[in-house]
Amino acid sequence: MITTPEFKKQIAKPFGAQMRKYGYKGTGLEYRRDIGNFLTSIYIEPSQWGGKCTVGFAIHPKAITKNYNGQLNLEKLKIYDFEFKMSLIESSQELWWNYSEDEFTNLATLNDIIVSIERKCFPVFEQFLEKPTILDTFKLSEMADFHENWTKKTGVSIAMTDSQFAWAMILYFENKNPAKAKQFAKWLISLFDSNDYGWYSEDILRVLTKN
Numbered sequence: 001m002i003t004t005p006e007f008k009k010q011i012a013k014p015f016g017a018q019m020r021k022y023g024y025k026g027t028g029l030e031y032r033r034d035i036g037n038f039l040t041s042i043y044i045e046p047s048q049w050g051g052k053c054t055v056g057f058a059i060h061p062k063a064i065t066k067n068y069n070g071q072l073n074l075e076k077l078k079i080y081d082f083e084f085k086m087s088l089i090e091s092s093q094e095l096w097w098n099y100s101e102d103e104f105t106n107l108a109t110l111n112d113i114i115v116s117i118e119r120k121c122f123p124v125f126e127q128f129l130e131k132p133t134i135l136d137t138f139k140l141s142e143m144a145d146f147h148e149n150w151t152k153k154t155g156v157s158i159a160m161t162d163s164q165f166a167w168a169m170i171l172y173f174e175n176k177n178p179a180k181a182k183q184f185a186k187w188l189i190s191l192f193d194s195n196d197y198g199w200y201s202e203d204i205l206r207v208l209t210k211n
Helices: 004-021 103-130 140-154 162-173 178-189 198-208
Strands: 025-027 030-034 038-046 052-061 084-087 096-098
Touching: 004 025, 004 030, 004 038, 004 103, 038 103, 052 103, 096 103, 103 140, 140 162, 140 178, 162 178, 162 198, 178 198
Parallel strands: none
Antiparallel strands: 025 030, 030 038, 038 052, 052 084, 052 096
16 A cells, blocks of 8 residues: 555645645645634645545634643644644544555545535635634524534534633633623633633633733
């Protein structure tokens, strides 16, 4: 079976050429683009077991400048640090493409991947580009079915928990809408049985004690 490095070597250059046509910058199988209030990223992710790959895409609000590891450098933000990571389909399952021993077949697979990116990733990015306040429309009442409501709004699934999303909303709203930030902080507190809120604690307490 063809190895992941061999597969990557066959598709990386044409993949990069296609992404650059859409204004993306990057190398290898990872590309990103600044769309104003948000950073976006598209990447082909090989399976850790080899033999196949999937596609992921992500959005990061510039208002979020930290995570549990500390401050983020938005100019050099790593894929794994993007806050909202999504898959191409509505369910939490991922869509996979198998490697082939034949380079022509692998290039055809890449073409299929690019078509999927155009159909699923770009429309989501367009929503955030055309409606830079799209996150402001997410209501606290929608947190009860967070994943379902995210999919209703975007058409794709998101790889994060409801508590992670609530924390992200605390930071997102902290300066632009402190009252709403406090609402999300109180909702996040309601998930805990004690006063220990883990790595969320600092941000929760800071927001709730602001005048």
